[in-house]
Amino acid sequence: MAKVVVALGGNALGKTPEEQLELVKNTAWSLISLVSSGNQVVISHGNGPQVGAINLGMNYAAENGKAPAFPFPECGAMSQGYIGYHLQQSLQNELHRRWMNKNVVTMVTQVAVDPKDQAFENPTKPVGDFYTKEQAEAIEKEKGYTFVEDAGRGYRQVVPSPLPKRILEIDSINKLIEAGDLVIAGGGGGVPVIFTDDGLQGVPAVIDKDRTSALLADNIDADKLIILTAVDYVYVHYNQPDQKTLKKLTISEAKKYIDEKEFAAGSMLPKIEACMSFVKDHPDREAIITSLSGLKDALAGKLGTVIVDG
Numbered sequence: 001m002a003k004v005v006v007a008l009g010g011n012a013l014g015k016t017p018e019e020q021l022e023l024v025k026n027t028a029w030s031l032i033s034l035v036s037s038g039n040q041v042v043i044s045h046g047n048g049p050q051v052g053a054i055n056l057g058m059n060y061a062a063e064n065g066k067a068p069a070f071p072f073p074e075c076g077a078m079s080q081g082y083i084g085y086h087l088q089q090s091l092q093n094e095l096h097r098r099w100m101n102k103n104v105v106t107m108v109t110q111v112a113v114d115p116k117d118q119a120f121e122n123p124t125k126p127v128g129d130f131y132t133k134e135q136a137e138a139i140e141k142e143k144g145y146t147f148v149e150d151a152g153r154g155y156r157q158v159v160p161s162p163l164p165k166r167i168l169e170i171d172s173i174n175k176l177i178e179a180g181d182l183v184i185a186g187g188g189g190g191v192p193v194i195f196t197d198d199g200l201q202g203v204p205a206v207i208d209k210d211r212t213s214a215l216l217a218d219n220i221d222a223d224k225l226i227i228l229t230a231v232d233y234v235y236v237h238y239n240q241p242d243q244k245t246l247k248k249l250t251i252s253e254a255k256k257y258i259d260e261k262e263f264a265a266g267s268m269l270p271k272i273e274a275c276m277s278f279v280k281d282h283p284d285r286e287a288i289i290t291s292l293s294g295l296k297d298a299l300a301g302k303l304g305t306v307i308v309d310g
């Protein structure tokens, strides 16, 4: 029996609750197929668009005196609940449809970060919707937010993205896996927290969920890490006329492409680095990057970029 961590990309989950539910329903079929073929599956997910939308809505309500201000970590926790709810429901429906009996549970997950992480000085994680250059500049002026161009798709607000150091609920996650439950954990990379004299405290940032997923996969000693996003493969010369598909990638090949700046920072680069960290010195491990709709074909070895040690 293989232990598999499947990470669903925030951008690949659509923009509205309706879109998200539809996309998650389709993915539930492949995820439950993975379970029914004897694998232990743990699911994580991103939250960039969702935490941005929640934060925007909460800020708007607060600015108009309609709701109290909600800090960013609380918005992150809400995004875990919102996406976890759709995943739980879709997975439970799919299990029910197949007459399979299994508990599905979302673990609100806190992830410890270093308060001195340089990322707090240099925001890189895109959140929320995409804007034109002009719109982004106007919001930057009005609100003081930072925007960057995101992989040719438009401008997005960026927030600090510190490295995940420790998954605080890992023991409970392991117990649930051992009990045979289908666990959703590390959503949105986990709510980033620091240790203070008064105990744990949330910090305004978004941890990259691919990095947290790699840490989670390592912590539970998974055999496979599957990162599902909006593209079927990783490419070199991405979006260029001479774009080339990468079907298999060793760590040393990946390092060369990173030096050649083939993978965009804030989108594909953290996925590649997460996969590299998971397979490094583990020839028995494998990481795959493919699309949400491509999971079935990727499991059959017909789609996706496979990253291995070497």
Ligand SMILES: Nc1ncnc2c1ncn2[C@@H]1O[C@H](COP(=O)(O)OP(=O)(O)O)[C@@H](O)[C@H]1O
Residues within 6 Å of the ligand: 008, 009, 010, 011, 012, 046, 048, 151, 228, 229, 230, 231, 233, 234, 235, 236, 237, 238, 262, 263, 264, 266, 267, 268, 269
């Ligand atoms: N070299 C590359 N190969 C494939 N996709 C790339 C590459 N560089 C940047 N990208 C972009 O990265 C995106 C995946 O990152 P992102 O949208 O942040 O993921 P997520 O699905 O986790 O939210 C792809 O949809 C694509 O637009």
Ligand SMILES: NC(=O)OP(=O)(O)O
Residues within 6 Å of the ligand: 008, 009, 010, 011, 045, 046, 047, 048, 049, 188, 189, 206, 207, 208, 209, 210
């Ligand atoms: N938290 C996070 O990495 O989200 P995305 O997958 O949406 O980028």
